[in-house]
Amino acid sequence: MTQKYTRIFAALDGASTQEAVADRALSLAADNGAHLLFGHVVDSVPNEMNGADYQALCAERLKLLEQELAPTLARAREDARIPSVDVRVAAGRVADTLMEELAQPFNPDLVVCGERGLSNIKYAFVGSVSTFLIRNMRCDVLVVKQD
Template sequence: MGMYQRIFVALDGGPTQEAVARRAAYIAQHNNAALLFGHVIDSVPYEANGIDFAALCTEGRENIERELASVLAEVRADDQIPSVDLSVHAGRITDTLLESQIEPFNPDLVVCGARGLSNIKYALVGSVSTFLIRNIDCDVLVVKPEEGDE
C-alpha cells in the first residue's frame, strides 16, 4: 500500500493548473491513490447579480474537462488509480474548498499550485496554498510555476 490513499487536487484555472494535475496524477499512480480534482468558482464578484451558480459550475466543469482533457483521460484509464472525480462548486474560495470539497473527501494529501503573487497582492488577497497549509491536517504539496507558466 502507498503512503497516500486519497489525493485532493486544488485547481485554480491558472497557468500551473496542468502541472498541478500531472504531479498529482504521478503521485496517485505510484501510491494507488484515489484522485479528486476540485475547483471553486469565487462567488464574491457575482453575489449581488443574482447569477445562476449551478450554470456557472456546469460551465466551469466543462472548461476544466476541456483544458485538462489529456490528463483526465490518462488518469481515468490508469488501472493504478482506483477512482477519479472532478468537483466544481461556487462560493467563497477558502470556505467552500475546505467545507464542500476537502473535508468530505478526507484526503491524506492535497496538491495545489503557487500562483506567485507579488507581496502587495499577497497582503491584499492572501494565498490559497498558505490557507491550506495552515488549516488542514494532511500533507500539502505546493507546485511552483515553471519558467514560462506565468
C-alpha cells in the same frame, strides 16, 4: 517508512500551474494507488450582488475543466493503479469552499495545489489559497511552484 497516500485532492485554480498540479497529482495517485479528486471553486465574491446562477456557472466550469485537462483525465481514468478519478466544481469564497465543500468531505491524506505568485500587495489583501490550505488542512499539502 515512506508515506503511502490513499486519497489525493488536487486543487485547480485555472492559473498557469493548473496543468502541473494535475500532472503531479496524477503521478502521485498512480505511484500510491490512490483515489484522486480534482476540485475547482467558482469565486462567488465578484458576483455576490448580481444574482449570478452559480449552478450554471459551476456546470460551465466543470465542462471547461474536462476539456482543458482532457489528456490528463484520460490518462488518470485509464490507469488501473488509480481506483477512482473525479472532478468537482463548487461556488463560494475560494479558500473556505475549497477546503470545506470539496477537500474535507473527500478526506484526503494529501492535497496538491499551485502557487499563483501574487504580488506582495495583492497577497496582503487577499491572502494565498495555498497558505490557507497549509495552515488549515490536517494532511500533507504539496505546493507546485511556478516555472
